[in-house]
Amino acid sequence: MSDNRDLYHHDHFFKSRGSFPIHDDQYLFFPDRLGGVSGSSDFPGVDLSFTGCLSGSADYHVLERAFDLSCSPSSDSFFGPGDGRKPQIAAGDMAIDLSAAAASSCAAGGTGSGTPATPNSSMSSSSTEIPGEEDSGRSKKDQIELGKDAGDDGGDKSKKASKPRKKGEKRQREPRFAFMTKSEVDHLEDGYRWRKYGQKAVKNSPYPRSYYRCTAPKCSVKKRVERSYEDPSIVITTYEGQHTHQSPATLRGSSHILAPSPSMPGLFRSELLLNHLPPPHLDVQQSEAGHGHMYLQNQSPLPPQLQLPDYGLLQDIIPSFFHNSQQ
């Protein structure tokens, strides 16, 4: 039980699972300590629903501010250079080990659909934001679709994948969240409807990666699902984009589904964070270089970054969390 080594947990995790493609625009949460907690689906206060996170999508800015994420490149802390892979967390990334809670109730309880997609369950998440790129930051596909919607730009459909892609313009990505869930099923029920549009073999992994897209019209949220090659029981689900609609499950009246707040479309559900925050104190550390990623460790009192006086969401989240943790 080296829970207080959470700081190193994901470090270890990543080193051992170097294949997990944490891209330069992801945040990472690792509540996957839950293993021990997993049994407690009745975790008090755990109303974890990454659906909420997904639907509302994260308030990346809040997170960024809250954790003082001015991370910079080079993150060997996570991915040992030794594995021969390129660093998978790059500039602007953040990785937080939120070793608390209750992912077990996440998918299952979250959907309220009665579909215990993840009986076992531990969940982690990640994401990242590219400030100011939300608008311009459309994926090539989005651009393509925009072009499509806007009318034919002359691009003939005779050739697939021969869509008009702007050259010289880097493909921009939506903010992403990656959830690591211990589950036997690949496609976790999260309250949304997804259509699979692709599957690819993943390098260094015997398990393919599946690509899904939200079936809701005008919703460009995508997700990738893959298994950790190191631990096949772990499913890595990466969400990209923000839902522009409510979860169907929510509409069905599931009280567990956290619908996005109209006033805060980008709201990162406090519940999510709450349930992911480690019960004990947090300790934020940064990679040796003083930049790169932050590590949350159960150790010292809340760091200044988290004692934020005015971090909006987190302010709501953290205090309440500590409130709970002290009971």
Place this chain on the structure above:
DNA sequence: CGAATTTGACCAGCGC
């Protein structure tokens, strides 16, 4: 029959 999935091909980005 419509929706969802499968699957091979294509393209962009990146490293060498």
Place this chain on the structure above:
DNA sequence: GCGCTGGTCAAATTCG
């Protein structure tokens, strides 16, 4: 420039 890999498209196929 070339090769590799990730991401996406879309026709074909399967499913409900």
